[in-house]
Amino acid sequence: MTASIITIGDEILIGQIVDTNSSYIAKALDKIGIETVEMLSISDKEEHILSTFKNLQNKVDVIVITGGLGPTKDDITKKTFCTYFDDTLINDAAVLSHVTELIEGIYKRPISQINKDQALVPSKAKVLFNKVGTAPGMWMEKENTIFISLPGVPYEMKYLVDEEIIPSLVQKFERPYILHKTMMTYGKGESLLAEEIEDWENNLPLFIKLAYLPSPGRVRLRLTARGKDEQALKDAIQIEVEKLQKLIPNDIVGFDDDEPIERIIGNLLKERNLTLSAAESCTGGKIAQLITSIPGASNYFKGSMVTYATEAKINLLDISEDLIEKYSVVSKEIVQEMALSVQRILKTDYAIATTGNAGPSKGESDVEIGTVFISVVTPKQVIIEEFNFGQPREKVIDRSVNKALEILYKEILKN
DSSP: OEEEEEEEOHHHHTTSSOOOHHHHHHHHHHHTTOEEEEEEEEOSOHHHHHHHHHHHTTTSSEEEEESOOSSSTTOOHHHHHHHHHTOOEEEOHHHHHHHHIIIIIISOSOOOHHHHGGGEEETTSEEEOOTTSSOOEEEEEETTEEEEEEOSSHHHHHHHIIIIIHHHHHHHOOOOEEEEEEEEEESSOHHHHHHHTHHHHHTSOTTEEEEEEEETTEEEEEEEEEESOHHHHHHHHHHHHHHHHHHSTTTEEEESTTOOHHHHHHHHHHHTTOOEEEEESTTTTHHHHHHHTSTTGGGTEEEEEEOOSHHHHHHHHOOOHHHHHHHOSSSHHHHHHHHHHHHHHHTOSEEEEEEEOOSSSOTTOOSOTTEEEEEEEOSSOEEEEEEEOOSOHHHHHHHHHHHHHHHHHHHHHHO
8 A cells, every 4th residue: 555645835936834744644555555655745725735635646555644723814725625536525513612712621722714724524434533732634535545634733743643544544455564674883974894794695685674774873774574474574574683683693783773882871871780971072962962862861971061162171171281282172182081081070880982183273282184083982991082073063063972972882791
C-alpha cells in the first residue's frame, strides 16, 4: 500500500513555519506497513488543491491532507472537498455540541457563527471526531483512493492520527510488514563505511534494503525489510546485523534512533557508578546540552563550564596567563589544562574539554580556521586529539561535539 501526504498553507511555502506534521504521519503509516511515496506542500488556493487531488487520484491508496480546516476565510479545505466530491456542507450535530461545550463551557465566552461553522462537514464524509480541538477530520473515498483531511494544529493532527486514522486503516486493509533496524556508527564517514561493508551490502537479501543516514561525525545505517511474515523479517534482519557487527565492531555504538551516543554514555557511567564534567570553549555548551537531554543525567553529570572567552579560562578554570600567552587558547596544552581543571573543580572521574577556531575569522588564535583540540581525562590518563573540520562554522561545532563524545565513549569502554 502507498500513501501521499499533502500539507496545505502558504505559511509553509514561505518558510514561516516548519512542516513537522508530514514526518509524524509518515512514521505512523510506516509502522502499519503503508509506504509514503511523496510529501507535498501546496498553497491554500482552491485550484492548486483540486489539481493535486486529480493528479494523485488512483495513483496511491491513501492521501492524507493537513491544514485549511480552521474557522477563518482562508481555510478552504472543506469547501474544496465539496467541489472535488460533488458534495455539499451539512451541520454535524455531534461536532456542534462539542464546539459549543468547548467555547462556552471551557473558554467561558459566547459562541460565534464562525465557531458554529466548524461543525459544517461534507455530507458524504465520515467525520473524524476531534476531542482535543474544534475542527473535525474528514474521511472520503473516490474510486481507488481514500482522502483523509486533518487539522494542521500538530496536537490535534496527532490525536486524530493515533485514535482515528491508524485504527481505521488497520481494520480496512491487509498490509505487509515494514520493519526497520538502525545502527548508530561513529568515527567514520559515509564513503569509508560504504567501502568497508560493500560486500556485505551487495549480498543482502532482495527484501532488505540499506540506507545511509549521515550527519556530522556519525552515520546511521538503516536496514528496512518488507514482507508478509513478520517473524521471518525479524530473523533475517538480526542475521544481517550480526554479520555487520563482525565487520565493523568498533564503529557501531548503539541501535535505533532512541539510543544516541549521549544515552549510551550515560548508561555506561550509571552502570559503573562514574561521574563526568565538561569544559567547553568552541562547542559553547552543546556537549552539556546533549548529555543533560537524557533523563536522569544528574546521577552522573556534575556540570559544565562554558569558558568561551580567554578571561573565563583564566578566572573560572584557573589556567595560567603565561601558558595561554605561550601556546594560545587553541592548543593541546590549553585543552589539557581545561579538562584537568574542570575534573579537579567538580571532582569527577571523567572530564571532557574542547577548544578551537570555528571561524569564520581567526579570533584570538592564529591557528588555521577549523582547528579543534579535544581532551578527555580518565581515571588513568589524559587523551588529547587535534582535528581540522574545515568550514562552515556550524559543521565545525557539530563535528567537534560528536567527535568529543565518540572519544569519551571509547575511553569509558577501555576502562
